[in-house]
Amino acid sequence: MTAPQQAKRTIEIECLRYNPETDGAPRHQAYQVPFDDDMSVLQGLQYIKDHIDGSLTFRWSCRMAICGSCGMMVNGEPVLSCHIFLRDYYPKKISVAPLEHFPIMRDLVIDQSDFLNKLDAVKPYLIPKHETPLAAGANVQTPRQIEEYYQYSECINCLLCYAACPQYGLDPEFTGPAALALLHRYNADSRDQGFAARSDVVNAEHGVWGCTLVGYCSEVCPKNVDPAHAINQNKVTSTLDYFGLRKLLAPKGSSL
Amino acid sequence: MGHALKRSGEPPFWALFGAGGMLSALIGPVLIFTTGIAVPLGLLPARTMSYAHVLAFAQNPLGKTAIFAVIALFLFHGCHRMVHSLHDVGIRTGPTARMVFYGAAIFGTFVAMDLLVRIGF
Amino acid sequence: MSRFKPAAHTYTRTMTGWWRKNPYFTRYMAREGSAVFLSMYALVVLAGLNSLSRGEASYNAWRASLATPLAIVFHIVALAAITYHSITWFQVMPKTAPRLPFNAKILTAGGLAAAAGCSAIILGALLWATR
Numbered sequence: 001m002t003a004p005q006q007a008k009r010t011i012e013i014e015c016l017r018y019n020p021e022t023d024g025a026p027r028h029q030a031y032q033v034p035f036d037d038d039m040s041v042l043q044g045l046q047y048i049k050d051h052i053d054g055s056l057t058f059r060w061s062c063r064m065a066i067c068g069s070c071g072m073m074v075n076g077e078p079v080l081s082c083h084i085f086l087r088d089y090y091p092k093k094i095s096v097a098p099l100e101h102f103p104i105m106r107d108l109v110i111d112q113s114d115f116l117n118k119l120d121a122v123k124p125y126l127i128p129k130h131e132t133p134l135a136a137g138a139n140v141q142t143p144r145q146i147e148e149y150y151q152y153s154e155c156i157n158c159l160l161c162y163a164a165c166p167q168y169g170l171d172p173e174f175t176g177p178a179a180l181a182l183l184h185r186y187n188a189d190s191r192d193q194g195f196a197a198r199s200d201v202v203n204a205e206h207g208v209w210g211c212t213l214v215g216y217c218s219e220v221c222p223k224n225v226d227p228a229h230a231i232n233q234n235k236v237t238s239t240l241d242y243f244g245l246r247k248l249l250a251p252k253g254s255s256l
Numbered sequence: 257m258g259h260a261l262k263r264s265g266e267p268p269f270w271a272l273f274g275a276g277g278m279l280s281a282l283i284g285p286v287l288i289f290t291t292g293i294a295v296p297l298g299l300l301p302a303r304t305m306s307y308a309h310v311l312a313f314a315q316n317p318l319g320k321t322a323i324f325a326v327i328a329l330f331l332f333h334g335c336h337r338m339v340h341s342l343h344d345v346g347i348r349t350g351p352t353a354r355m356v357f358y359g360a361a362i363f364g365t366f367v368a369m370d371l372l373v374r375i376g377f
Numbered sequence: 378m379s380r381f382k383p384a385a386h387t388y389t390r391t392m393t394g395w396w397r398k399n400p401y402f403t404r405y406m407a408r409e410g411s412a413v414f415l416s417m418y419a420l421v422v423l424a425g426l427n428s429l430s431r432g433e434a435s436y437n438a439w440r441a442s443l444a445t446p447l448a449i450v451f452h453i454v455a456l457a458a459i460t461y462h463s464i465t466w467f468q469v470m471p472k473t474a475p476r477l478p479f480n481a482k483i484l485t486a487g488g489l490a491a492a493a494g495c496s497a498i499i500l501g502a503l504l505w506a507t508r
Contacts, residue, residue, distance in 0.1 A: 020386035233473060
């Protein structure tokens with residue numbers, strides 16, 4: 001015997017719309033979306049695109065909070081839209097907007113180019129002292145050494161932390177949370193000897209010193225990377241470095 | 257990209273900000289409570305802040321250090337935070353703003369030093 | 378040096394009033410705002426030191442000014458501000474520490490306990506000194 005059909009509940013999703021070819025400024029458009037308890041906000045947007053308004057533009061991919069594509073502002077908070085559920089907002093309406101602090105390209109899609117340049121600037125790759133041939137075998141690390149950087153390696157570049165960071169919003173020259181967390185991830189890796197190569201970025205006004213420890217970045221990070229910790233640890237490092245005490249600074253298990 | 261990679265001059269001010277923040281976090285509440293509320297309202301005896309007591313404290317080398325630390329570090333902490341707060345509310349804070357705020361803290365520090373010397377031992 | 382060029386025809390949103398739009402940011406501004414009261418208190422102490430250096434009459438005049446309603450209200454507000462600073466200071470302090478082998482909350486609790494301890498010691502010393 002099948003269960004009786006229940007009328008689907010409907011939730012209002014209001015989306016910021018912006019078409020660079022026709023709009024001088026963003027506007028808002030509300031949609032009524034029927035939903036089940038298991039539908040994420042992303043699925044709500046997909047319903048809109050599939051059944052109501054095919055022009056709604058947004059990024060998404062994995063639907064499971066690992067690719068980092070679907071970041072957006074939902075009711076003023078930076079979230080992965082695949083990671084939150086319509087049932088938790090009902091019966092109130094949902095306001096969806098593109099990630100704050102980035103230029104809007106179209107609808108819910110932002111221009112990520114500044115972040116990609118910041119990522120380049122922190123040299124996010126292992127910089128060994130000497131190139132070792134493959135024949136020399138694998139690098140070895142103890143579990144303790146891996147612990148030093150592992151959490152910072154979990155970053156999925158979703159940019160929620162940039163949307164959370166008012167300092168980045170006030171001054172986009174700021175290197176920003178994820179880039180600085182990744183910088184620290186490499187400095188803290190025992191296989192890396194790139195501390196000196198990255199120190200200019202750390203010590204700059206727009207490096208760690210652009211941060212005022214608002215801390216919201218770490219609150220919103222879906223992977224618990226804790227960029228606030230990565231950045232602010234390096235304020236101590238940068239200060240010691242300023243006073244010529246770089247020699248004291250070798251992070252555990254790595255060398256400068 | 258070039259100019260942005262110049263080393264920031266923040267570290268010494270941040271270090272003073274940190275010291276002042278730690279000191280004020282530890283003893284700020286009790287100091288404000290004692291001097292600003294408890295003694296004026298009689299919750300603590302008035303003689304706690306009598307001229308004789310406070311003068312003796314200020315003439316003592318340890319007392320001088322304590323008074324100096326409170327004034328100087330609280331000022332450096334406050335001025336650092338205030339100049340950054342101006343930036344947070346959208347006011348441009350270039351070298352001039354910094355000179356004004358840190359200059360005020362430095363001035364206050366020197367005034368405190370001078371007064372503590374005048375008060376003698 | 379920049380590999381990635383900005384997209385054309387983008388729209389940049391304003392930052393005006395950013396801190397009023399999210400309670401997390403409002404609390405941050407309150408935390409930062411405590412510095413105003415802390416600086417003012419430092420000036421009160423400096424004024425007291427100045428009065429002290431000018432002799433008993435001058436010092437007593439400063440004490441009298443502390444007992445005015447305006448001064449009391451200022452210090453009550455300043456106490457609230459500095460207490461908020463103290464609590465939030467120890468909450469964020471672990472972020473400046475290196476990776477710890479224990480939960481950061483322990484560091485926060487330790488800091489708050491130290492503040493309580495210092496307060497008790499200072500109050501105790503004052504009560505003993507004026508017994």
